[in-house]
Amino acid sequence: MIEYKNLTLKNYFSLKKMYGKGKEFNQLNDELADNFQKSNFLSFLMSNQIIKLIKVNKKYIGYVWYENIYEDIYLIRDLYIPNKSFKYFDSLDINNMHFLYESYTSSKCNEILSKLNFFQKDISDLMVLSMDKINIAESKDAEEYEVFQRDYHENIRCELQNSIFDSNSRIPLTLDDVYFDEEQDYYIENACIFIKENDTYVGMGQIINLNNKLTVVNFGIRKEFRNKGYGKKLMNRILYSCTDIGKAFDKREVYIRVSKENPIAYSLYEDLGFKYVDSIISWEF
Template sequence: MYKCVKLTSKNLKYFRELNNKRYLFNPVNEDFFKTYDRYNFAKQLILRRRVKLIKKDLHYIGYIWSDISHNKMCTINAMNVLCNCIAPDNSPYKYLINTIKEPCTIKYICQNNNYNFNLLKSIGFKKGEGTLTLYKNLLENIPLIFDKKLQFKIFEKGKDEQKRCEIQNEIFKTDTRVPLTLEDIYFDEAQDYYFEKGAIFLKQNDEYIGYGQIVMENDIPVIVNFGILKEFRGKKYGKALLIYLLKIMYCSGFNRVIIKVKSSNYIALQLYTNMGFRIESEKYNWTLDKKSFHK
């Protein structure tokens, strides 16, 4: 029999053990105690109210940590049940979901580990937009660039901030995106992750047509802010810029690179896979309408 209980000071030690195993269901489950341990007693008490534990017989086997906003949106920060990952039982997860009493839309970010996606589907979650993390071995062959009309220019601090601001805003312009400002550029330059020789403009006949950048995450180069102006797309200029960035990283002594792409960006995904990138991880937004959720 399953039973859901509140998190209290008495069962906190059992929850610490469950929290330490949060990655078993979802590698991006948030660490509760990273927040909890720096709070004062009053804030800790409030935070504990957002957690429900599930017991089977006398043993604590799982939990859910969630937050509900004023617009009837509930975010699951972390959720995990210790179980057989080969053939997991979704019933304890249903018990945990049912501790959310308010009619709301539940959101959960989950990284695929070969069984959690199927379990979420079986509960009634719907998969939405996702982010794919791809990697490439730089020791593999990198092709040459043959288009002599193209030029590559390294971003110069104190000179090119306005141009970078303009071209990035044009490349990534959408109705929902907040435009980049010069302050954002200066802030970027001051960060530890900034890789000076990895900020590159692409030009054709002296006209700026694209931009790509390399930043460092845990000593691994990551390609970011990569794109071509709309009117120049479909002409393999993106491939040329990508090859140039790969050459920079290879010549800098790196043997591995990462890039992240929206799951709906099929054109970019095709470019990266054609260039030898492979999927390393998949992270998707999942939603569940609590009003239509069946116990």
């Protein structure tokens, strides 16, 4: 019999025995031990993050750590199910919740995820650029750029991001989402950059510390300003910022994700020196 038990002081030591197992299951798992130890037990339990221990035949064999990101949608940050215990599962059915999860296409966990009734929603490529390959001289002109400032740019970012990434399948960004983003562990101050034409914000990109990797996210240009060179200018400015952020975080590489269905962006990143690392599957349950 499979049971999903809330984390308590009584079963906390059972969880500690499994620290580090998540990375064995899936390299893209966020490290539960590192994140849990950054906050005290009570504050963690009172947040929107949830840890369930998986119990089979009265023995704790795995765990799932997830957080609520939008209404009834939950992001799995760390998951561990030992292969030898998989025979007890037919799905990861926790209160009929809707889960999102990611793994490399080369990950051993993919077969298990399929059998747990997860389905592949999308595949994107992860690319990397060494800091010493960044052309700093080409990135210094800052007249048309603006760095995100708290309590000033939230509305601007929300409107701009919704305009850039508008699609029928995308949930619109809200102001609460922007404020939530600012409080996350991955968030880096002064690392969201806008590009402007006169007084119009035409594009943006953000650098975060995702899974211990400096990663460019939310990069894009408004539709009506595309194919005018703004994308390359903005990416050069973002990479210029990466050189300083890399020193602060002791990182020597910067990462970005891109769909092969976006050949223009793919070509831009390759021209800037980014190299393919692996492909990432976005799963849903």
